[in-house]
Amino acid sequence: MLHRFANPTRFLKMSNAVLPWATGLTVIFIGSGLYFAFGASPADYQQGETVRIMYVHVPSAWMAMFAYAFIAVASAVGLIWKHPVAHVCALASAPIGACFTLICLTTGSLWGKPMWGTWWVWDARLTSVLVLFFLYLGFIALANAFDDATRGEKASAILALVGAVNLPIIKFSVDWWNTLHQPASVTKIGMPAVHFSMLTPLLLMAVGFTMLFVVLVIVRARAVLEERRINALRSARIHADTAQNVA
Amino acid sequence: MGGHGGFIWSSWGIAFVVLAILIGVSLKSMRARERELARMEAEMPRRRRRRNGQSKTDAAADGSQ
DSSP states (O other), rough: OTTTGGGGHHHHHHHHHHHHHHHHOOOOOOHHHHHHHSSSOOOOOTTTTGGGGGHHHHHHHHHHHHHHHHHHHHHHHHHHHHHHHHHHHHHHHHHHHHHHHHHHHHHHHHHHHHHSSSHHHHHHHHHHHHHHHHHHHHHHHHHTTTTSSSHHHHHHHHHHHHHTTHHHHHHHHHSSSSSOOOOOOOSSSSSSSSOOHHHHHHHHHHHHHHHHHHHHHHHHHHHHHHHHHHHHHHOOOOOOHHHHHHO | OOOOHHHHHHHHHHHHHHHHHHHHHHHHHHHHHHHHHHHHHHHHHHHEEEHHHHHHHHHHHHOOO
């Protein structure tokens, strides 16, 4: 199954089929999520209207971690099985994950000011998410730091695997340390501590962001594969011209 | 928005702007490469044809045909 998509041509064919469906689902889920977030969900009895920040902050935080986990798995597949499309998918996902982490950090800060009375605290959850953002930037910088794309892929894949240790730290930081950030309320064992009327827009936005991630990975992976094809054609043309001149 | 409109709309606004830029840049980059690739692939047979034509002309000029 995994090796079927190692062929870039097959991956492009599959992505052409998936892209319209994923785009349609993104529009439907984010559209209905926005409707529930602003029109059909109540204000919280403690936080008031600021609870509406949760519908963009929490799905962004989930996506920030999901994207990094995806990059780590894709990097491992690329390193172990020399799967060329896996490296391309990891490279394509990094800016998307960085953007979701940036949204998570800024919306968290904007939610923290009215609720905690401060824009930022150096507690374990906030600091570990900031580290995740820097890991994304490091991954992107390292992948583009080499003239040889293969070396850049390998170096960034190793960084992604080492940095994956940060994911459980983010997840369990609220349990392991005393933090200002609240503990898990949706993914906790047993029933979620969030009322159904607020859980609905939260989950709709989360699915919408996941679909958007799929769309953007496909679009960006296609761009990377096409760039490689362009470079291959250019070098083939140079070789052909050189051979002709020598003859 | 209970006096917190600035925080709520800023959060959604930032998220919208960041995602819009990401989508725009990704689509622009993909389309630019698609155009470039289509142009290069369309040029390839023409280059071959031209090269073949040139070699025939050269051969004719040499009197070898």
